[in-house]
Amino acid sequence: MANHQTFIDIRRDLHLIPEAGYQEFKTQAYLLDYIRSLGAADLSVKLWKTGIIVRIPGLNPGKTIGYRADIDGLPIPEETGLAFKSTHEGMMHACGHDFHMAIGLGVLTHFVRNRMNDNLVFIFQPAEEGPGGALPLLESGELAEYKLDYIFALHIAPDYKVGQIAIKEGKLFANTSELFIDIMGKSGHAAFPHLSHDTLVAMSHFMLQLQSIISRNVNPIKPAVLTIGKIDGGFKQNVIADRVRLEGTIRTLDAETMTLIKGRIESLLQGLEVSFNCTSAIDYGANYMQVYNHPEVTRAFMDWAKDLPGIQLIECEASMTGEDFGYLLERIPGFMFWLGVDSEHGLHHAKLNPDEGAIPVAIDTLVQYLSWLGR
C-alpha cells in the first residue's frame, strides 16, 4: 500500500484547483501527470473530453471491474479558511470530488504495484455537477471496449463519522432534473408600473405557486423536492425589470412523479403569463437517472463489510441527492456508498471541511473489497 499521506497531499493539491464541468483542464493534467509518474508502461490511458479512463491489465483476467470518480467543482466561493483553499476565485470542491479523485488514485496506485488477475478500469469523469458526464460518456461509445462487469463509486457524507460507510440495496439517490425558467415582460420607470409588465412581481407569485406543487399535487407518500437555488433579474432599484431567471432542481424517487411535477410547472407558467401579461421559457437542463444499487452485488458487499475492522456499516435510507453515476449503474451491476467524513457543514456549503482521515479508510476498504471481489 502506498503511503496514505501522499493521497491526502494529492487531495489538497486538487482542492486548490476546482474547475467547472468540461473545464477541468488543470485537474486532468494533474491526474495525468500523477498516473504517468507511476511509470507503468502497460497501463492504457485514454482521454475523454476533460476526463481520463485508465485500465490496469490483470495478470490473468476473468472479468473487468470499474471505479468511477467525478472530477468537477462547484461555483461556490470557498469560506473554509484552509491553507489549501481554492485558488480559483468563486469555485470550490464543495461536493468532495477532490476526495473521490484522491481515493481513486490511491486505489489505482495500489493495484498498479500489486496486480490482480482481473482487469481494473478507473474512470475520472467530468461534469457530474452539470451538465452531466456519465451519459455522454456512455453515448460516446468510448466505454464499451472495456466491457465492465462491475462498477463502483463512493460519495463523501458529512453527516457520518470517519469509519462509517452507509449504503442500501436499490434506490440510493433520486431522479433529478435541473430547472431553468425565464419570465419576460415589459420594463419601464418605477413610477409608472401601469405601463409595464413587472417580471419581479410575476416571479414572486410564481415562487409561492411552485411551493404548492409538492404540498398540493404530489401524493404525500411519494418523496419529491423542488428547490429554486438562484434568481437573477433587474437593473436598478427604480427600474421595472423586463426579465427574471429562476434556476432550480426537481428531485423524485420515481419517474411518474417527475413527469407530474414538470406538467404542473408548465400549467402554472401558462397561468402566470395570463395573470401578469408576461411570456416565459422553460428548460430542464440536465436530467439524471436515479442511483439504483444492484441488490445482490450490494448485499454481498454489505455482508462482506459488516465485520470489517475499523468500519461501521450503516444501512441508510434513500436521499434526494442526485448523481449521474445512476446512468452507469443502469447498465453495469455495482453500487455507490456514502463515506463518512464528519463535517460540520454539509455538501454544497462554502465551509464544507471533510475529515481527511476518511481518505485512508476509503482506500483500504476499496483495496480489500476489490481484492476480495476480483481474483
Ligand SMILES: CC(=O)N[C@@H](CCC[C@H](N)C(=O)O)C(=O)O
Ligand atoms: C451528490 C450531489 O450533490 N449531486 C448533485 C448533482 C447535481 C444534479 C443537477 N445539477 C441538479 O441540480 O439537478 C446534487 O445536487 O444532488
